[in-house]
Amino acid sequence: MSTSTFTPTPNSSSSAFAPLQNDTFLRACLRQATEHTPVWLMRQAGRYLPEYRDTRAQAGSFMGLATNTQYATDVTLQPLDRYPLDAAILFSDILTVPDAMGLGLSFALGEGPKFAKNVRNEAAVAELAVPDMAKLRYVFDAVTSIRKALNGRVPLIGFSGSPWTLACYMVEGAGSDDYRHVKTLMYSRPDLMHRILAVNADAVALYLNTQIEAGAQAVMVFDSWGGVLADGAFQQFSLAYTARVLAQLKTHHDGVRIPSIVFTKGGGLWLPEMAGLNCDVLGLDWTMNLGTARALVGGQTGGPGKALQGNIDPNILFAPPEHIATEVRRVLDSFGAPHTDAGTPGPTHIFNLGHGISQFTPPEHVSALVETVHSHSRHMRAALNK
Amino acid sequence: MSTSTFTPTPNSSSSAFAPLQNDTFLRACLRQATEHTPVWLMRQAGRYLPEYRDTRAQAGSFMGLATNTQYATDVTLQPLDRYPLDAAILFSDILTVPDAMGLGLSFALGEGPKFAKNVRNEAAVAELAVPDMAKLRYVFDAVTSIRKALNGRVPLIGFSGSPWTLACYMVEGAGSDDYRHVKTLMYSRPDLMHRILAVNADAVALYLNTQIEAGAQAVMVFDSWGGVLADGAFQQFSLAYTARVLAQLKTHHDGVRIPSIVFTKGGGLWLPEMAGLNCDVLGLDWTMNLGTARALVGGQTGGPGKALQGNIDPNILFAPPEHIATEVRRVLDSFGAPHTDAGTPGPTHIFNLGHGISQFTPPEHVSALVETVHSHSRHMRAALNK
Numbered sequence: 001m002s003t004s005t006f007t008p009t010p011n012s013s014s015s016a017f018a019p020l021q022n023d024t025f026l027r028a029c030l031r032q033a034t035e036h037t038p039v040w041l042m043r044q045a046g047r048y049l050p051e052y053r054d055t056r057a058q059a060g061s062f063m064g065l066a067t068n069t070q071y072a073t074d075v076t077l078q079p080l081d082r083y084p085l086d087a088a089i090l091f092s093d094i095l096t097v098p099d100a101m102g103l104g105l106s107f108a109l110g111e112g113p114k115f116a117k118n119v120r121n122e123a124a125v126a127e128l129a130v131p132d133m134a135k136l137r138y139v140f141d142a143v144t145s146i147r148k149a150l151n152g153r154v155p156l157i158g159f160s161g162s163p164w165t166l167a168c169y170m171v172e173g174a175g176s177d178d179y180r181h182v183k184t185l186m187y188s189r190p191d192l193m194h195r196i197l198a199v200n201a202d203a204v205a206l207y208l209n210t211q212i213e214a215g216a217q218a219v220m221v222f223d224s225w226g227g228v229l230a231d232g233a234f235q236q237f238s239l240a241y242t243a244r245v246l247a248q249l250k251t252h253h254d255g256v257r258i259p260s261i262v263f264t265k266g267g268g269l270w271l272p273e274m275a276g277l278n279c280d281v282l283g284l285d286w287t288m289n290l291g292t293a294r295a296l297v298g299g300q301t302g303g304p305g306k307a308l309q310g311n312i313d314p315n316i317l318f319a320p321p322e323h324i325a326t327e328v329r330r331v332l333d334s335f336g337a338p339h340t341d342a343g344t345p346g347p348t349h350i351f352n353l354g355h356g357i358s359q360f361t362p363p364e365h366v367s368a369l370v371e372t373v374h375s376h377s378r379h380m381r382a383a384l385n386k
Numbered sequence: 387m388s389t390s391t392f393t394p395t396p397n398s399s400s401s402a403f404a405p406l407q408n409d410t411f412l413r414a415c416l417r418q419a420t421e422h423t424p425v426w427l428m429r430q431a432g433r434y435l436p437e438y439r440d441t442r443a444q445a446g447s448f449m450g451l452a453t454n455t456q457y458a459t460d461v462t463l464q465p466l467d468r469y470p471l472d473a474a475i476l477f478s479d480i481l482t483v484p485d486a487m488g489l490g491l492s493f494a495l496g497e498g499p500k501f502a503k504n505v506r507n508e509a510a511v512a513e514l515a516v517p518d519m520a521k522l523r524y525v526f527d528a529v530t531s532i533r534k535a536l537n538g539r540v541p542l543i544g545f546s547g548s549p550w551t552l553a554c555y556m557v558e559g560a561g562s563d564d565y566r567h568v569k570t571l572m573y574s575r576p577d578l579m580h581r582i583l584a585v586n587a588d589a590v591a592l593y594l595n596t597q598i599e600a601g602a603q604a605v606m607v608f609d610s611w612g613g614v615l616a617d618g619a620f621q622q623f624s625l626a627y628t629a630r631v632l633a634q635l636k637t638h639h640d641g642v643r644i645p646s647i648v649f650t651k652g653g654g655l656w657l658p659e660m661a662g663l664n665c666d667v668l669g670l671d672w673t674m675n676l677g678t679a680r681a682l683v684g685g686q687t688g689g690p691g692k693a694l695q696g697n698i699d700p701n702i703l704f705a706p707p708e709h710i711a712t713e714v715r716r717v718l719d720s721f722g723a724p725h726t727d728a729g730t731p732g733p734t735h736i737f738n739l740g741h742g743i744s745q746f747t748p749p750e751h752v753s754a755l756v757e758t759v760h761s762h763s764r765h766m767r768a769a770l771n772k
Contacts, residue, residue, distance in 0.1 A: 177563075178744060183701035187709055230672035230699040230740070232716065269654045269673055286616035287655055313616040315569035323573055330618065354616070358564060 006133035008140040008214035017215065018152035025087040026155050029218055029259035029280050031299070031307050031345035037332060037377035038086035039370055040157075043356030044079040045091045049363055051078050062107040066092050072142035073149050080153060082363065083370045087154050087218070090146060090211070092139055094161030094222055097203050098170050100131035118173030120181060125192045130203040133210050140214035147215035157261075158216030160207050162223035163200035163241035170196065179228050186237060197241040205248035212253045220261040220283070221245060227266020227285075234270055239277070246278045261309060265355060271296050275306060284310035286354035290335040294347050301339055301346035308335065309350040312369075317361045321368035328372040338381050351377075392519035394526040394600035403601065404538035411473040412541050415604055415645035415666050417685070417693050417731035423718060423763035424472035425756055426543075429742030430465040431477045435749055437464050448493040452478050458528035459535050466539060468749065469756045473540050473604070476532060476597070478525055480547030480608055483589050484556050486517035504559030506567060511578045516589040519596050526600035533601035543647075544602030546593050548609035549586035549627035556582065565614050572623060583627040591634035598639045606647040606669070607631060613652015613671075620656055625663070632664045647695060651741060657682050661692060670696035672740035676721040680733050687725055687732035694721065695736040698755075703747045707754035714758040724767050737763075 020026075025038040046052055055075050059065035066072060076091040095113050099105035104116025119125055133140070147156050161169075169175070171182035186193045208219045226238040242262055249260055263283025267274065274282055275297040284293055288311060299305015316327045332351070339346030351373045357366075406412075411424040432438055441461050445451035452458060462477040481499050485491035490502025505511055519526070533542050547555075555561070557568035572579045594605045612624040628648055635646055649669025653660065660668055661683040670679055674697060685691015702713045718737070725732030737759045743752075 178701070180701055180704065180744060180746065183699065184704035187702050187705035187713065227673065230697075231675040232720075233699070234673075266652070266673070269675075287613065287620075287652070289617040289655075311616075313569065313619070315564070315566055316573050318566065318570035319573035327573065334618075358566065360566065 006137070006210065008144060008210060017147050018150075020155060020217075021152045022086060022154045025350060026217060026257075026259060028348040028350045029261070029307050030257065031280075031305065031339070031348045033338070033340050033342045033346065034348070035378065035381065036374050037338070037349050037351050039351035039373040040085045040087040040089065041079070041357050041366070041369075042089075042353050044085060044089065045075045045077075046357060047359035048357055048361040048366075049078055049082070062093070063105065066096070066142075067138040069138065069141045069145045072138075073145045076142075076146045077149055079366075080150075083366055084374065085154065085370060087157055088146065088150055089157040089220075090139070090143055090159060090216065092142065092159070094159070094165065094224070095169055096136055096139055097131065097160060097200070097207055098166055100135040101128060101170075101203070102131075103170060112175040113169065114174045115169065118181075119167075119170045119196060120185060122189075122192060125195050128196060128199045130199060130206060133206060136207060136210070139207075140210055143211050143214040143216050147217075155217040156215060157218045157220055158208060158211030158214075159220040159222060160204045160245075162221050162226065162238065162262075162264075163197045163204055163245065164229070164238035165223055165225045166200045166204070167193070167196050168225045168228075170200075179225070186233065193237060197237060198244070201241040201244035202248070205245045208245070209248070209250050212250050212258050216258070217256070218259045218261065219249065220263060221279075223262065223264040223267065226264035231269070234267070235273060238264070239270065239273060243277055259307075263309070268293075279306070281307040281309050281350065283352065284308060284354065286311050286313040290331065290349065294335060294349075298347035299345075301341055302344045305345075305347060307348045307350060309352050311352065311354040314353045314355055314357050314361070317357065317365045317369065319365075321365060324365060324368045325372040325376075328369055329376045332373065332376050332380065337384060338377065340381060340384055392523070392596065394530060394596060403533050404536075406541060406603075407538045408472060408540050411736060412604060412643075412645060414734040414736045415647070415693050416643065417666075417691065417725070417734045419724070419726050419728045419732065420734070421764065421767065422760050423724070423735050423737050425737035425759040426471045426473040426475065427465070427743050427752070427755075428475075428739050430471060430475065431461045432743060433745035434743055434747040434752075435464055435468070448479070449491065452482070452528075453524040455524065455527045455531045458524075459531045462528075462532045462542075463535055465752075466536075469752055470760065471540065471756060473543055474532065474536055475543040475606075476525070476529055476545060476602065478528065478545070480545070480551065480610070481555055482522055482525055483517065483546060483586070483593055484552055486521040487514060487556075487589070488517075489556060498561040499555065500560045501555065504567075505553075505556045505582060506571060508575075508578060511581050514582060514585045516585060516592060519592060522593065522596070525593075526596055529597050529600035529602050533603075541603040542601060543604045543606055544594060544597030544600075545606040545608060546590045546597075546631075548607050548612065548624065548648075548650075549583045549590055549631065550615070550624035551609055551611045552586045552590070553579070553582050554611045554614075556586075565611070572619065579623060583623060584630070587627040587630035588634070591631045594631070595634070595636050598636050598644050602644070603642070604645045604647065605635065606649060607665075609648065609650040609653065612650035617655070620653070621659060624650070625656065625659060629663055645693075649695070654679075665692070667693040667695050667736065669738070670694060670740065672697050672699040676717065676735065680721060680735075684733035685731075687727055688730045691731075691733060693734045693736060695738050697738065697740040700739045700741055700743050700747070703743065703751045703755065705751075707751060710751060710754045711758040711762075714755055715762045718759065718762050718766065723770060724763065726767060726770055
């Protein structure tokens with residue numbers, strides 16, 4: 001298990017935090033029956049909220065926001081004050097780890113992330129190492145601060161990019177629409193690619209374990225770019241290194257179980273193989289039918305399996321609220337009858353988008369989504385008891 | 387069947403064309419045994435070739451190139467002079483049909499396509515109609531000219547964008563990375579979306595039938611953006627209208643069978659449903675395992691099924707030639723043992739990329755790919771006869 005010489009703030013043991021009032025999300029992660037389907041939204045603390053834009057303006061820059069404990073705490077809690085969401089997620093960026101490796105992350109206004117250095121040759125790869133977690137102290141401080149500020153309202157999710165997704169940015173030096181450089185390296189020098197991915201996996205595991213020590217109650221690995229790989233390459237260059245992260249992750253902290261979630265955007269075709277990952281939850285995008293996914297990897301009541309998280313198209317939030325409600329019900333129904341046996345694990349669903357929420361989303365439309373998830377999922381459970 | 391009052395040039399009946407010398411591609415489309423696996427490359431006539439860039443410079447603009455019969459003929463044949471490809475594909479763009487609908491297509495230098503008008507409201511949708519094919523005469527003239535210039539070397543493939551893919555561009559007014567406008571319309575006003583798609587389907591069918599009359603020996607529908615749709619929406623807004631195109635397509639011309647190909651980028655999860663399409667070939671991107679696809683939709687020897695086309699990642703072409711050869715063999719092997727019974731249809735594979743070739747591809751690397759497809763696929767057949 002990856003552990004750091006760096007220790008988060010001393011008052012981050014679970015005894016320092018208020019008891020959890022809404023554990024619906026954590027129970028669903030562990031395939032335990034819940035009274036309603038829990039819901040949270042990828043990128044729920046973000047630009048579609050005017051209060052986020054205000055804080056962002058005060059912070060001056062994205063990294064100014066992410067590296068300031070108070071700002072990061074404030075924006076993490078903003079969506080919870082508007083909507084009855086069942087989980088909070090740390091406000092941060094997936095690229096903090098390569099930044100701590102010395103690649104120099106920046107966000108130009110109106111553009112995506114950019115690294116000052118890229119990693120495309122033998123010399124650059126040789127220099128890579130698992131970074132000192134002290135360089136990421138701002139993240140762990142934010143985790144502890146958010147956990148305290150939540151005061152037990154809902155659990156806090158920590159996260160990281162997957163080894164492959166981080167490698168995409170490290171090799172490309174920025175976002176990409178064709179992944180030409182990273183795939184050129186992968187197909188030309190697989191040895192160098194494996195070395196990058198091994199370092200990334202160990203760094204991600206240590207990073208997530210330190211988030212757990214700082215107060216994260218669940219962790220999620222975002223394999224945002226796993227879906228750009230060819231069949232065969234995905235298994236070798238993405239899945240294997242996600243498994244290497246999971247093998248090193250703490251499953252418990254202070255005696256409490258810490259669930260782990262893996263989300264591969266565009267990974268639906270590899271779901272049967274992802275069933276073998278040592279994680280609790282698999283995230284899905286909107287191309288995958290939840291009923292099909294449940295049949296493939298959700299498991300039977302009483303048997304092993306994965307909880308499923310997802311998967312509505314975020315663009316549905318541009319439709320009028322009554323259309324949003326219809327589509328939310330359709331997604332809940334596609335998962336099928338809720339597991340209601342409190343005594344044994346069974347198939348569970350955590351409602352989410354299939355990708356991050358758009359910055360152009362009308363905030364009031366999110367209310368319709370969250371309200372319908374709660375009301376319709378309660379209705380589905382009530383219908384079973386008739 | 388959609389037929390036009392417009393008639394292509396009178397000398398385009400098959401009797402006017404030289405007999406076909408290499409029918410490997412057409413036989414593989416019809417699931418007939420071939421001596422080697424045929425190969426062609428999406429966007430094979432394109433910017434990676436210096437001779438293409440020269441012609442493009444002479445033409446002054448992309449549309450100047452596409453609308454000039456001689457230029458379109460020249461660039462279509464350029465890759466055939468370099469590589470022993472088994473098919474030619476008309477040089478054109480998928481957006482010619484909406485352009486003929488009056489939306490005003492242009493290509494600014496270094497940018498993607500752009501329409502002068504977009505289609506986002508009731509009034510704009512009401513104006514849409516199947517365009518007069520005379521406005522697309524430049525396409526049909528190019529088809530006939532290319533067919534003549536090919537002089538029977540290999541068959542000529544005609545093509546169109548799918549109704550959904552055309553609708554994406556028509557509603558967005560340009561390329562998009564989130565499909566926000568087209569999905570907003572789809573989720574908010576499905577009635578308008580269905581009307582756009584119905585017009586597009588009838589226009590595409592007529593367009594492809596007129597290409598067939600002009601000399602196209604196979605036709606392909608590019609559903610380039612089908613994969614951005616949610617499960618459920620794909621079936622309703624993309625697949626149903628591809629089916630509407632296919633229902634109107636000529637399957638024969640001048641007594642000769644005209645195979646049809648459907649390619650949905652990112653559509654692997656829906657392959658079982660695409661098996662029900664009335665087409666001969668299904669195109670696949672690199673995320674789909676060819677062996678899995680063959681088991682799902684390839685059919686047994688003697689039974690019905692689809693030929694499969696694809697699916698190597700175009701980025702493999704940035705690796706050194708020996709790595710390219712290894713990956714080409716891997717893709718051929720993933721399809722499995724070739725069907726060799728000449729007397730009955732069976733599973734067949736047409737080698738292609740999983741998406742268009744990159745403009746940055748070294749042209750000499752393409753030789754390694756084509757050569758390995760031919761040599762290894764002959765070797766696979768020889769091994770079966772031992």
